Amino acid sequence: xxxxxxxxxxxxxGAMLIVIFAVVFNILSPGLSHAAxxxxxxxxxxxxxxxxxxxxxxGKEFISKAKGYLLFPRVIKAGLGIxxxxxxxxxxxxxxxxDYYSTTSASVGFQxxxxxKSVLVVFMTKSSLKKFRNSSGWKAGVDGSVALIDIGxxxxxxxxxxxxxxxxxxxxxKGLMYNLTLEGSKFKKLKKEK
Numbered sequence: 001x002x003x004x005x006x007x008x009x010x011x012x013x014g015a016m017l018i019v020i021f022a023v024v025f026n027i028l029s030p031g032l033s034h035a036a037x038x039x040x041x042x043x044x045x046x047x048x049x050x051x052x053x054x055x056x057x058x059g060k061e062f063i064s065k066a067k068g069y070l071l072f073p074r075v076i077k078a079g080l081g082i083x084x085x086x087x088x089x090x091x092x093x094x095x096x097x098x099d100y101y102s103t104t105s106a107s108v109g110f111q112x113x114x115x116x117k118s119v120l121v122v123f124m125t126k127s128s129l130k131k132f133r134n135s136s137g138w139k140a141g142v143d144g145s146v147a148l149i150d151i152g153x154x155x156x157x158x159x160x161x162x163x164x165x166x167x168x169x170x171x172x173x174k175g176l177m178y179n180l181t182l183e184g185s186k187f188k189k190l191k192k193e194k
Contacts, residue, residue, distance in 0.1 A: 038100065062122070069120060071092070071118070071119075072101075103185050124162070125165040132187075
């Protein structure tokens with residue numbers, strides 16, 4: 001008996017992959033389309049900051065030296081050739097939230113999967129913080145460079161050698177995805193009721 005193979009046109013195959021990807025993405029990232037309230041975001045930022053302190057030795061001391069920091073507790077990245085990521089976070093100065101922001105980026109190339117991570121952008125100088133706050137839409141790598149810091153063994157970071165005015169940390173990753181960068185990420189101020 002001869003096996004019958006179902007021939008599917010290439011255009012239909014691509015469309016099917018997109019539909020399958022969308023379904024998987026929605027299952028793996030519940031609540032992504034739900035914009036957090038200011039209170040929900042504050043709680044999530046507090047939890048993500050504590051997680052940073054747990055994962056990074058001397059993290060509290062490092063943050064205390066910063067002029068401000070922008071923390072996105074839950075950034076979801078998904079890709080199947082074409083990818084994108086999105087998250088919401090809070091900008092804090094001296095430990096107090098002053099504004100809320102979203103981060104968004106898109107990419108094309110080798111990528112497959114879904115990933116959740118926390119992103120912390122730390123402003124080490126007053127001028128870098130001021131430039132960020134005065135922008136109407138800030139893009140990493142265009143409006144300012146973000147030096148992505150590797151967290152070493154045992155959660156150590158070499159704070160003595162961090163000279164960049166803006167540094168970034170990506171931590172608490174869930175899921176596997178190639179290409180870890182903040183380059184090209186866009187940050188936009190959000191209006192939230194406090």
